[in-house]
Amino acid sequence: MSFTDLYGNSEHRRNLAHFAAMATLAASDGVIDEQEKxxxxxxxxxxxxxxxxxxxxxxxxxxxxxxxxxxxxxxxxRLYDLFTIIFADSVIDDEEMVLLRKYAIGLGYSTETADKIIKRSVKIFSGKIDFEDYSYLLKR
Incomplete structure (x- = not known):
């Protein structure tokens, strides 16, 4: 029996946990719609x-x-992936925001950093970015 067989692949475990987080976010409104699926x-x-x-x-x-x-x-x-799954239905509700903040903190962001990243990401994903951000993103 190899070491990997004994303890499992840690990268795959992380991927599975990340996938589970996305599935939880998708199901947070009680149903997983076709786009989310x-x-x-x-x-x-x-x-x-x-x-x-x-x-x-x-x-x-x-x-x-x-x-x-x-x-x-x-x-x-990983956080980008979570936003992608949330905005699959073009809407982010309060329950998804609560879960998203929890996951961002779980990913290792401080509360303050998580809030800033989430706020900017919501603007980007919802198409409500200001010109300065738009310009910055295009020049990157």
Missing amino acids: ELLDRFALKLNISVEEYKEVMKPTNKYPIEPPIDSEKRLE
């Missing part, structure tokens, strides 16, 4: 989530801890 399916492929793991994650009784990546770019990518 399509995004979850795509993320499952991207994160190498098996069919069995997918079914297990989708059970309402399952809880997976958030395992924050060490790399700040990876943490930001």
Whole structure:
């Protein structure tokens, strides 16, 4: 038995936990609509989530801890993924905001930083950015 077999692949565990976080956000309004389902399916492929793991994650009784990546770019990518799943239905509700803040803090952001990132990300994803931000994003 190899070390990986004994303890599991930590990257895959992190991916599974991240996928579970996205599924929880998608289901936070009580239903996963078709757009959210399509995004979850795509993320499952991207994160190498098996069919069995997918079914297990989708059970309402399952809880997976958030395992924050060490790399700040990876943490930001995970947060981006969460915004992508939330805005699949073009709406962000209060319950999703609460969960999103919790996940951002769970990913390792301080409360203050999480609030700033969430505020700017909501503006970006909802298309309500000011010209300064628009200009900055285009020049990047």
